[in-house]
Amino acid sequence: MxxxxxxxxxxxxxxxxxxxxxxxxxxxxxxxxxxxxxxxxxxxxxxxxxxxxxxxxxxxxxxxxxxxxxxxxxxxxxxxxxxxxxxxxxxxxxxxxxxxxxxxxxxxxxxxxxxxxxxxxxxxxxxxxxxxxxxxxxxxxxxxxxxxxxxxxxxxxxxxxxxxxxxxxxxxxxxxxxxxxxxxxxxxxxxxxxxxxxxxxxxxxxxxxxxxxxxxxxxxxxxxxxxxxxxxxxxxxxxxxxxxxxxxxxxxxxxxxxxxxxxxxxxxxxxxxxxxxxxxxxxxxxxxxxITDDQAVRDASCQEVIRRYFRYSCDYQLGSVEREAVQRVGLLMEELEVKPEDRSVVVPAREAAKEGQAKGKGADGIFAGAALQLRDCRIVTGKNSNLFHAASSLILNAVKVLAGIPDGIDLLSVNVIESLAYLKKDVLGDKMLGLDLEETMTALSICATTNPVAAEAVEKLRELRGCEVHLSHIPSPGDENAFRKLGVNLTCEPCFASRCLFER
Missing domain, CATH: 3.10.630.10 (dip2346 domain like)
Structure with a gap:
Protein backbone atom coordinates (compact mmCIF):
# COMPACT_ATOMS: atom_id res chain seq x y z
CA MET A 1 0.00 0.00 0.00
CA ILE A 291 5.16 16.67 3.36
CA THR A 292 8.03 14.30 4.12
CA ASP A 293 8.14 12.21 0.93
CA ASP A 294 7.31 14.05 -2.27
CA GLN A 295 7.27 10.93 -4.44
CA ALA A 296 4.84 9.21 -2.08
CA VAL A 297 2.34 12.07 -2.33
CA ARG A 298 2.85 12.26 -6.11
CA ASP A 299 2.00 8.58 -6.49
CA ALA A 300 -0.98 8.85 -4.14
CA SER A 301 -2.30 11.92 -5.97
CA CYS A 302 -2.10 10.19 -9.35
CA GLN A 303 -4.15 7.35 -7.90
CA GLU A 304 -6.72 9.85 -6.64
CA VAL A 305 -7.11 11.34 -10.12
CA ILE A 306 -7.87 7.85 -11.45
CA ARG A 307 -10.45 7.34 -8.68
CA ARG A 308 -12.12 10.64 -9.61
CA TYR A 309 -12.25 9.57 -13.24
CA PHE A 310 -14.19 6.45 -12.32
CA ARG A 311 -16.41 8.40 -9.92
CA TYR A 312 -17.39 11.01 -12.49
CA SER A 313 -17.87 8.34 -15.17
CA CYS A 314 -20.41 6.61 -12.93
CA ASP A 315 -22.05 9.89 -11.93
CA TYR A 316 -22.43 10.75 -15.61
CA GLN A 317 -24.02 7.36 -16.24
CA LEU A 318 -26.42 8.07 -13.37
CA GLY A 319 -27.21 11.53 -14.73
CA SER A 320 -25.81 13.56 -11.82
CA VAL A 321 -22.92 15.31 -13.63
CA GLU A 322 -22.30 16.54 -17.16
CA ARG A 323 -19.98 14.78 -19.59
CA GLU A 324 -17.56 17.71 -19.38
CA ALA A 325 -16.54 16.61 -15.87
CA VAL A 326 -15.49 13.18 -17.17
CA GLN A 327 -13.64 14.71 -20.09
CA ARG A 328 -11.88 17.18 -17.82
CA VAL A 329 -10.51 14.45 -15.55
CA GLY A 330 -9.56 12.42 -18.61
CA LEU A 331 -7.38 15.32 -19.76
CA LEU A 332 -5.80 15.60 -16.31
CA MET A 333 -4.94 11.90 -16.47
CA GLU A 334 -3.23 12.50 -19.82
CA GLU A 335 -1.22 15.34 -18.27
CA LEU A 336 -0.05 12.99 -15.51
CA GLU A 337 0.50 10.16 -18.02
CA VAL A 338 -1.68 7.71 -16.12
CA LYS A 339 -4.55 5.51 -17.28
CA PRO A 340 -7.43 3.67 -15.54
CA GLU A 341 -5.55 0.38 -15.59
CA ASP A 342 -2.79 1.90 -13.44
CA ARG A 343 -5.13 1.38 -10.51
CA SER A 344 -4.05 -2.03 -9.22
CA VAL A 345 -7.55 -3.47 -8.65
CA VAL A 346 -9.08 -2.52 -12.02
CA VAL A 347 -7.79 -5.30 -14.23
CA PRO A 348 -8.41 -8.08 -11.63
CA ALA A 349 -12.02 -6.94 -11.22
CA ARG A 350 -12.58 -6.96 -14.97
CA GLU A 351 -10.98 -10.40 -15.26
CA ALA A 352 -13.17 -11.74 -12.44
CA ALA A 353 -16.26 -10.61 -14.37
CA LYS A 354 -14.98 -12.30 -17.53
CA GLU A 355 -14.27 -15.48 -15.59
CA GLY A 356 -17.83 -15.50 -14.27
CA GLN A 357 -19.13 -15.04 -17.78
CA ALA A 358 -17.01 -17.94 -19.06
CA LYS A 359 -18.41 -20.19 -16.33
CA GLY A 360 -21.95 -18.97 -16.91
CA LYS A 361 -22.34 -17.89 -13.27
CA GLY A 362 -24.33 -14.72 -12.87
CA ALA A 363 -27.58 -13.39 -11.51
CA ASP A 364 -30.18 -12.14 -14.01
CA GLY A 365 -27.75 -12.98 -16.81
CA ILE A 366 -25.36 -10.23 -15.65
CA PHE A 367 -21.76 -11.09 -14.80
CA ALA A 368 -20.07 -8.90 -12.20
CA GLY A 369 -16.58 -9.00 -10.72
CA ALA A 370 -14.81 -7.27 -7.85
CA ALA A 371 -11.25 -6.95 -6.61
CA LEU A 372 -9.65 -5.76 -3.36
CA GLN A 373 -6.01 -5.02 -2.55
CA LEU A 374 -5.04 -5.91 1.02
CA ARG A 375 -2.53 -3.85 2.99
CA ASP A 376 0.22 -6.34 2.12
CA CYS A 377 -0.61 -5.77 -1.59
CA ARG A 378 -2.22 -9.19 -2.16
CA ILE A 379 -5.21 -9.03 -4.52
CA VAL A 380 -8.47 -10.82 -3.67
CA THR A 381 -11.36 -11.16 -6.15
CA GLY A 382 -15.03 -12.08 -6.08
CA LYS A 383 -17.84 -12.79 -8.58
CA ASN A 384 -21.59 -12.56 -8.38
CA SER A 385 -23.86 -15.61 -8.28
CA ASN A 386 -27.48 -16.46 -7.57
CA LEU A 387 -26.62 -16.37 -3.83
CA PHE A 388 -24.34 -13.34 -3.53
CA HIS A 389 -23.50 -10.01 -5.10
CA ALA A 390 -19.91 -9.74 -6.32
CA ALA A 391 -19.21 -7.32 -3.43
CA SER A 392 -20.41 -9.93 -0.93
CA SER A 393 -18.27 -12.69 -2.41
CA LEU A 394 -15.29 -10.32 -2.44
CA ILE A 395 -15.50 -9.43 1.25
CA LEU A 396 -16.11 -13.02 2.32
CA ASN A 397 -13.04 -14.08 0.32
CA ALA A 398 -10.98 -11.20 1.74
CA VAL A 399 -11.68 -12.01 5.39
CA LYS A 400 -10.96 -15.68 4.70
CA VAL A 401 -7.54 -14.73 3.35
CA LEU A 402 -6.84 -12.44 6.32
CA ALA A 403 -7.92 -15.09 8.83
CA GLY A 404 -6.17 -17.94 7.02
CA ILE A 405 -9.47 -19.79 6.55
CA PRO A 406 -9.39 -22.38 3.71
CA ASP A 407 -11.47 -21.40 0.70
CA GLY A 408 -13.57 -24.56 0.96
CA ILE A 409 -14.98 -23.62 4.39
CA ASP A 410 -18.33 -21.81 4.32
CA LEU A 411 -18.67 -18.84 6.68
CA LEU A 412 -22.45 -18.61 6.35
CA SER A 413 -24.73 -21.47 7.31
CA VAL A 414 -27.23 -22.81 4.79
CA ASN A 415 -30.07 -22.17 7.26
CA VAL A 416 -29.25 -18.48 7.57
CA ILE A 417 -28.95 -18.02 3.79
CA GLU A 418 -32.26 -19.84 3.19
CA SER A 419 -33.97 -17.81 5.91
CA LEU A 420 -32.81 -14.54 4.35
CA ALA A 421 -33.86 -15.72 0.89
CA TYR A 422 -37.32 -16.58 2.24
CA LEU A 423 -37.59 -13.17 3.90
CA LYS A 424 -36.57 -11.34 0.70
CA LYS A 425 -38.70 -13.32 -1.73
CA ASP A 426 -41.78 -14.55 0.11
CA VAL A 427 -42.16 -11.88 2.81
CA LEU A 428 -40.76 -8.68 1.28
CA GLY A 429 -41.43 -9.56 -2.35
CA ASP A 430 -37.94 -8.81 -3.71
CA LYS A 431 -37.18 -10.05 -7.20
CA MET A 432 -33.41 -10.28 -6.71
CA LEU A 433 -32.47 -12.93 -4.16
CA GLY A 434 -28.69 -12.52 -4.12
CA LEU A 435 -27.45 -11.06 -0.83
CA ASP A 436 -25.93 -7.59 -1.04
CA LEU A 437 -22.95 -6.70 1.14
CA GLU A 438 -25.01 -5.18 3.97
CA GLU A 439 -27.15 -8.32 4.16
CA THR A 440 -24.09 -10.55 3.93
CA MET A 441 -22.31 -8.81 6.81
CA THR A 442 -25.48 -9.07 8.89
CA ALA A 443 -25.67 -12.79 8.10
CA LEU A 444 -21.99 -13.20 8.97
CA SER A 445 -22.50 -11.55 12.37
CA ILE A 446 -25.46 -13.86 13.08
CA CYS A 447 -23.40 -16.93 12.20
CA ALA A 448 -20.56 -15.62 14.39
CA THR A 449 -22.68 -16.21 17.51
CA THR A 450 -22.42 -20.00 17.04
CA ASN A 451 -19.48 -20.41 14.64
CA PRO A 452 -15.98 -19.45 15.95
CA VAL A 453 -14.61 -19.36 12.40
CA ALA A 454 -17.25 -16.82 11.36
CA ALA A 455 -16.49 -14.83 14.53
CA GLU A 456 -12.83 -14.67 13.55
CA ALA A 457 -13.84 -13.49 10.07
CA VAL A 458 -15.97 -10.69 11.55
CA GLU A 459 -12.95 -9.38 13.46
CA LYS A 460 -10.92 -9.25 10.25
CA LEU A 461 -13.39 -6.78 8.72
CA ARG A 462 -11.56 -4.03 10.65
CA GLU A 463 -8.41 -4.67 8.62
CA LEU A 464 -10.13 -3.71 5.37
CA ARG A 465 -10.27 0.01 6.25
CA GLY A 466 -8.27 2.01 3.74
CA CYS A 467 -7.99 -0.88 1.26
CA GLU A 468 -8.53 -0.32 -2.47
CA VAL A 469 -11.62 -1.88 -4.09
CA HIS A 470 -12.87 -1.90 -7.67
CA LEU A 471 -16.13 -3.26 -9.07
CA SER A 472 -16.92 -4.08 -12.69
CA HIS A 473 -20.27 -2.34 -12.20
CA ILE A 474 -22.09 0.39 -10.30
CA PRO A 475 -22.87 -0.98 -6.82
CA SER A 476 -26.35 -1.43 -5.43
CA PRO A 477 -27.29 0.83 -2.48
CA GLY A 478 -26.70 -2.02 -0.04
CA ASP A 479 -23.24 -2.68 -1.45
CA GLU A 480 -22.23 0.99 -1.54
CA ASN A 481 -23.43 1.69 2.01
CA ALA A 482 -21.55 -1.31 3.36
CA PHE A 483 -18.33 -0.39 1.54
CA ARG A 484 -18.62 3.11 2.97
CA LYS A 485 -18.95 1.72 6.50
CA LEU A 486 -15.96 -0.55 5.95
CA GLY A 487 -13.93 2.52 4.99
CA VAL A 488 -12.52 1.20 1.72
CA ASN A 489 -11.56 3.35 -1.28
CA LEU A 490 -14.15 2.23 -3.82
CA THR A 491 -14.22 2.76 -7.57
CA CYS A 492 -16.35 1.07 -10.19
CA GLU A 493 -16.97 0.83 -13.90
CA PRO A 494 -19.84 2.93 -15.33
CA CYS A 495 -21.96 -0.19 -15.97
CA PHE A 496 -25.07 -1.54 -14.25
CA ALA A 497 -25.07 -4.95 -12.56
CA SER A 498 -28.78 -5.52 -13.14
CA ARG A 499 -31.33 -4.89 -15.87
CA CYS A 500 -33.73 -3.58 -13.24
CA LEU A 501 -34.15 0.20 -13.19
CA PHE A 502 -35.15 0.29 -9.51
CA GLU A 503 -32.99 -1.15 -6.73
CA ARG A 504 -33.61 -1.03 -2.99
Missing part, protein backbone atom coordinates in the same frame (compact mmCIF):
# COMPACT_ATOMS: atom_id res chain seq x y z
CA UNK A 2 1.05 3.66 -0.17
CA UNK A 3 4.03 4.57 1.99
CA UNK A 4 3.68 7.46 4.43
CA UNK A 5 4.52 10.83 2.92
CA UNK A 6 3.06 13.32 5.37
CA UNK A 7 3.78 14.31 8.99
CA UNK A 8 0.48 15.32 10.58
CA UNK A 9 2.06 16.47 13.85
CA UNK A 10 4.48 18.87 12.15
CA UNK A 11 1.66 20.23 10.03
CA UNK A 12 -0.54 20.69 13.09
CA UNK A 13 2.22 22.61 14.87
CA UNK A 14 2.84 24.92 11.93
CA UNK A 15 -0.85 25.48 11.23
CA UNK A 16 -1.49 26.38 14.87
CA UNK A 17 1.33 28.94 14.82
CA UNK A 18 0.09 30.44 11.54
CA UNK A 19 -3.42 31.02 12.92
CA UNK A 20 -2.09 32.60 16.11
CA UNK A 21 0.15 34.95 14.11
CA UNK A 22 -2.77 35.94 11.91
CA UNK A 23 -4.98 36.67 14.90
CA UNK A 24 -2.34 39.04 16.31
CA UNK A 25 -2.91 41.34 13.33
CA UNK A 26 -6.42 42.15 14.51
CA UNK A 27 -8.21 43.23 17.69
CA UNK A 28 -8.64 39.74 19.12
CA UNK A 29 -11.38 38.85 16.62
CA UNK A 30 -10.69 36.70 13.57
CA UNK A 31 -13.17 35.10 11.19
CA UNK A 32 -11.61 32.11 9.41
CA UNK A 33 -13.32 30.62 6.38
CA UNK A 34 -12.64 26.87 6.47
CA UNK A 35 -12.69 25.40 2.96
CA UNK A 36 -12.90 21.69 2.28
CA UNK A 37 -14.14 19.22 4.86
CA UNK A 38 -13.90 20.19 8.54
CA UNK A 39 -14.03 16.55 9.59
CA UNK A 40 -13.33 13.28 7.76
CA UNK A 41 -11.31 14.94 4.96
CA UNK A 42 -10.72 11.71 3.09
CA UNK A 43 -9.55 13.44 -0.09
CA UNK A 44 -6.61 14.96 1.81
CA UNK A 45 -5.90 11.61 3.50
CA UNK A 46 -5.77 9.87 0.11
CA UNK A 47 -3.45 12.34 -1.61
CA UNK A 48 -1.24 12.90 1.46
CA UNK A 49 -0.66 9.42 2.94
CA UNK A 50 -0.15 9.94 6.65
CA UNK A 51 -2.57 12.90 6.84
CA UNK A 52 -5.09 12.58 9.67
CA UNK A 53 -8.53 13.17 8.07
CA UNK A 54 -9.66 14.76 11.34
CA UNK A 55 -6.68 17.06 11.77
CA UNK A 56 -8.84 20.20 11.42
CA UNK A 57 -10.93 19.02 14.33
CA UNK A 58 -7.77 18.40 16.34
CA UNK A 59 -6.70 21.93 15.47
CA UNK A 60 -9.97 23.32 16.80
CA UNK A 61 -9.57 21.30 19.99
CA UNK A 62 -6.29 23.15 20.58
CA UNK A 63 -8.23 26.42 20.46
CA UNK A 64 -11.25 25.02 22.29
CA UNK A 65 -11.51 27.91 24.74
CA UNK A 66 -10.98 30.54 22.03
CA UNK A 67 -13.06 29.23 19.12
CA UNK A 68 -16.68 28.87 18.09
CA UNK A 69 -18.10 27.62 14.82
CA UNK A 70 -20.68 29.02 12.40
CA UNK A 71 -22.02 26.49 9.89
CA UNK A 72 -23.36 27.76 6.55
CA UNK A 73 -25.69 25.91 4.21
CA UNK A 74 -27.15 27.18 0.97
CA UNK A 75 -30.98 27.03 0.97
CA UNK A 76 -30.96 25.70 -2.60
CA UNK A 77 -28.84 22.70 -1.54
CA UNK A 78 -31.42 21.88 1.13
CA UNK A 79 -34.24 22.17 -1.40
CA UNK A 80 -32.70 19.88 -4.01
CA UNK A 81 -31.30 17.46 -1.41
CA UNK A 82 -27.68 17.74 -2.50
CA UNK A 83 -25.60 14.73 -1.46
CA UNK A 84 -22.21 14.62 0.23
CA UNK A 85 -20.76 11.71 -1.75
CA UNK A 86 -18.27 10.37 0.82
CA UNK A 87 -21.02 9.86 3.41
CA UNK A 88 -23.99 9.33 1.10
CA UNK A 89 -26.07 11.82 3.09
CA UNK A 90 -27.68 15.13 2.16
CA UNK A 91 -26.05 18.45 3.05
CA UNK A 92 -28.69 19.26 5.66
CA UNK A 93 -28.10 15.90 7.35
CA UNK A 94 -24.37 16.57 7.21
CA UNK A 95 -24.95 19.81 9.12
CA UNK A 96 -26.70 17.81 11.86
CA UNK A 97 -23.83 15.31 11.92
CA UNK A 98 -21.28 18.12 12.09
CA UNK A 99 -23.08 19.72 15.03
CA UNK A 100 -23.00 16.37 16.85
CA UNK A 101 -19.30 15.81 16.04
CA UNK A 102 -18.33 19.29 17.26
CA UNK A 103 -20.45 19.04 20.39
CA UNK A 104 -18.90 15.68 21.32
CA UNK A 105 -15.49 17.36 21.28
CA UNK A 106 -16.65 20.30 23.40
CA UNK A 107 -16.40 22.84 20.59
CA UNK A 108 -18.95 25.65 20.73
CA UNK A 109 -21.52 25.96 17.92
CA UNK A 110 -22.28 29.65 17.46
CA UNK A 111 -25.04 29.30 14.88
CA UNK A 112 -26.24 27.80 11.63
CA UNK A 113 -26.73 30.26 8.75
CA UNK A 114 -29.07 29.41 5.87
CA UNK A 115 -27.70 31.46 2.98
CA UNK A 116 -29.48 32.85 -0.09
CA UNK A 117 -32.66 32.11 1.78
CA UNK A 118 -35.85 32.80 -0.18
CA UNK A 119 -38.46 31.05 1.98
CA UNK A 120 -37.85 27.69 0.31
CA UNK A 121 -40.21 25.20 2.04
CA UNK A 122 -37.49 22.63 2.77
CA UNK A 123 -35.20 25.33 4.18
CA UNK A 124 -37.99 26.64 6.41
CA UNK A 125 -38.61 23.13 7.75
CA UNK A 126 -34.89 22.63 8.37
CA UNK A 127 -34.71 25.92 10.26
CA UNK A 128 -37.61 24.91 12.49
CA UNK A 129 -36.08 21.51 13.12
CA UNK A 130 -32.82 23.05 14.33
CA UNK A 131 -34.55 25.67 16.46
CA UNK A 132 -36.65 22.99 18.13
CA UNK A 133 -33.36 21.37 19.23
CA UNK A 134 -32.01 24.62 20.67
CA UNK A 135 -29.70 25.60 17.79
CA UNK A 136 -29.49 29.29 16.85
CA UNK A 137 -30.42 29.73 13.18
CA UNK A 138 -30.00 32.85 11.05
CA UNK A 139 -31.13 33.43 7.48
CA UNK A 140 -29.26 35.58 4.95
CA UNK A 141 -30.96 36.54 1.71
CA UNK A 142 -29.06 37.38 -1.48
CA UNK A 143 -26.87 40.45 -0.92
CA UNK A 144 -28.20 43.56 -2.63
CA UNK A 145 -25.72 44.98 -5.14
CA UNK A 146 -23.64 41.80 -5.39
CA UNK A 147 -21.37 41.36 -7.27
CA UNK A 148 -20.77 44.68 -9.04
CA UNK A 149 -21.84 47.47 -6.68
CA UNK A 150 -19.43 47.53 -3.73
CA UNK A 151 -21.00 50.71 -2.32
CA UNK A 152 -24.39 48.99 -2.00
CA UNK A 153 -22.88 45.71 -0.75
CA UNK A 154 -21.11 47.51 2.10
CA UNK A 155 -24.12 49.45 3.31
CA UNK A 156 -27.23 49.03 5.47
CA UNK A 157 -29.03 47.73 2.37
CA UNK A 158 -26.33 45.14 1.63
CA UNK A 159 -24.53 43.34 4.44
CA UNK A 160 -26.39 45.54 6.88
CA UNK A 161 -29.65 43.83 5.89
CA UNK A 162 -28.36 40.56 7.32
CA UNK A 163 -28.87 39.98 11.03
CA UNK A 164 -25.70 40.20 13.08
CA UNK A 165 -24.70 36.76 14.38
CA UNK A 166 -23.77 37.08 18.03
CA UNK A 167 -20.38 35.53 18.77
CA UNK A 168 -18.37 35.50 21.99
CA UNK A 169 -15.03 33.86 21.17
CA UNK A 170 -12.01 35.56 19.52
CA UNK A 171 -11.73 32.96 16.73
CA UNK A 172 -14.84 32.25 14.67
CA UNK A 173 -14.57 29.38 12.20
CA UNK A 174 -17.04 29.56 9.33
CA UNK A 175 -17.51 26.20 7.64
CA UNK A 176 -20.04 24.34 5.45
CA UNK A 177 -20.86 20.89 4.07
CA UNK A 178 -19.47 21.82 0.64
CA UNK A 179 -18.61 24.60 -1.83
CA UNK A 180 -21.02 27.38 -2.73
CA UNK A 181 -22.56 27.43 0.74
CA UNK A 182 -22.00 31.14 1.43
CA UNK A 183 -19.02 31.00 3.80
CA UNK A 184 -17.27 34.07 2.38
CA UNK A 185 -20.42 36.19 2.30
CA UNK A 186 -21.13 35.24 5.91
CA UNK A 187 -17.60 36.22 6.99
CA UNK A 188 -17.82 39.57 5.21
CA UNK A 189 -21.29 40.26 6.60
CA UNK A 190 -19.95 39.64 10.10
CA UNK A 191 -16.94 41.87 9.45
CA UNK A 192 -19.29 44.66 8.40
CA UNK A 193 -21.32 44.37 11.60
CA UNK A 194 -18.22 44.09 13.80
CA UNK A 195 -16.66 47.24 12.35
CA UNK A 196 -19.96 49.06 12.66
CA UNK A 197 -19.71 48.23 16.37
CA UNK A 198 -16.13 49.48 16.59
CA UNK A 199 -14.48 46.04 16.63
CA UNK A 200 -11.43 45.74 14.34
CA UNK A 201 -12.15 42.15 13.30
CA UNK A 202 -10.15 40.34 10.63
CA UNK A 203 -10.68 37.73 7.95
CA UNK A 204 -8.52 34.80 6.82
CA UNK A 205 -9.00 31.73 4.67
CA UNK A 206 -8.00 28.18 5.56
CA UNK A 207 -8.13 26.24 2.29
CA UNK A 208 -6.17 22.99 2.15
CA UNK A 209 -6.08 22.78 -1.66
CA UNK A 210 -4.65 23.88 -3.97
CA UNK A 211 -1.36 24.12 -2.10
CA UNK A 212 -0.11 27.66 -2.71
CA UNK A 213 3.64 26.96 -2.46
CA UNK A 214 3.76 23.80 -4.61
CA UNK A 215 4.12 23.80 -8.42
CA UNK A 216 0.99 24.47 -10.44
CA UNK A 217 1.10 21.04 -12.09
CA UNK A 218 2.19 19.06 -9.05
CA UNK A 219 -0.06 15.97 -8.81
CA UNK A 220 -1.38 17.13 -5.41
CA UNK A 221 -2.75 20.27 -7.05
CA UNK A 222 -3.91 18.38 -10.13
CA UNK A 223 -5.86 16.03 -7.84
CA UNK A 224 -7.70 19.08 -6.47
CA UNK A 225 -8.74 20.01 -10.01
CA UNK A 226 -9.97 16.45 -10.53
CA UNK A 227 -11.95 16.57 -7.28
CA UNK A 228 -13.71 19.77 -8.36
CA UNK A 229 -14.16 19.00 -12.05
CA UNK A 230 -17.93 19.10 -11.65
CA UNK A 231 -17.85 22.76 -10.52
CA UNK A 232 -15.12 23.79 -12.97
CA UNK A 233 -12.33 24.83 -10.60
CA UNK A 234 -8.99 25.42 -12.35
CA UNK A 235 -5.64 26.06 -10.69
CA UNK A 236 -3.80 29.19 -11.83
CA UNK A 237 -0.75 31.24 -10.90
CA UNK A 238 -1.81 34.00 -8.50
CA UNK A 239 -0.86 36.98 -10.68
CA UNK A 240 -1.77 39.41 -7.90
CA UNK A 241 0.84 37.79 -5.65
CA UNK A 242 3.38 37.64 -8.48
CA UNK A 243 2.99 41.35 -9.15
CA UNK A 244 3.08 42.33 -5.46
CA UNK A 245 5.96 40.11 -4.30
CA UNK A 246 7.59 38.66 -7.44
CA UNK A 247 6.76 35.19 -6.09
CA UNK A 248 4.95 32.43 -7.99
CA UNK A 249 2.11 30.93 -5.96
CA UNK A 250 -0.94 28.83 -6.86
CA UNK A 251 -4.59 29.61 -6.31
CA UNK A 252 -7.79 28.69 -8.08
CA UNK A 253 -9.88 30.56 -10.59
CA UNK A 254 -12.82 31.50 -8.36
CA UNK A 255 -10.61 33.19 -5.75
CA UNK A 256 -8.62 35.01 -8.41
CA UNK A 257 -11.76 36.20 -10.19
CA UNK A 258 -13.34 37.39 -6.95
CA UNK A 259 -10.27 39.07 -5.46
CA UNK A 260 -10.60 42.57 -6.99
CA UNK A 261 -14.14 42.87 -5.65
CA UNK A 262 -13.21 41.24 -2.34
CA UNK A 263 -10.32 43.67 -1.89
CA UNK A 264 -12.63 46.66 -2.48
CA UNK A 265 -15.19 45.26 -0.03
CA UNK A 266 -12.55 44.67 2.65
CA UNK A 267 -11.19 48.19 2.16
CA UNK A 268 -14.66 49.68 2.53
CA UNK A 269 -15.42 47.64 5.63
CA UNK A 270 -12.09 48.10 7.41
CA UNK A 271 -10.84 51.41 6.03
CA UNK A 272 -7.45 49.75 5.39
CA UNK A 273 -6.07 49.70 1.85
CA UNK A 274 -3.16 47.28 2.33
CA UNK A 275 -4.79 44.49 4.35
CA UNK A 276 -4.25 41.85 1.65
CA UNK A 277 -2.49 42.25 -1.69
CA UNK A 278 -3.38 38.85 -3.16
CA UNK A 279 -5.65 35.83 -2.60
CA UNK A 280 -2.55 33.97 -1.37
CA UNK A 281 -2.09 36.63 1.34
CA UNK A 282 -5.49 35.73 2.76
CA UNK A 283 -4.62 32.08 3.29
CA UNK A 284 -3.18 30.27 6.31
CA UNK A 285 -2.19 26.98 4.71
CA UNK A 286 0.91 25.08 5.90
CA UNK A 287 0.26 21.76 4.13
CA UNK A 288 3.53 21.91 2.16
CA UNK A 289 5.59 21.87 5.36
CA UNK A 290 4.06 18.58 6.46
Missing amino acids: NRVGFDTEEYLRQQTDAILRRMERFDNKLYIEFGGKLIFDYHAARVLPGFDPNVKMRLLERFKDQVEVIICIYAGDIERKKIRADFGITYDMDVLKLIDDLSERGITIGAVVITRFNDQPAAVMFKKRLEMRGVSVYTHRSTKGYPADADTIVSPDGYGANPHIKTERPIVVVTAPGPGSGKLATCLSQLYHEHQRGVRAGYAKFETFPVWNMPLKHPVNVAYEAATADIGDVNLIDHFHLEAYDERTVNYNRDLEAFPLLRRILEKITGESSLYRSPTDMGVNRIFFG
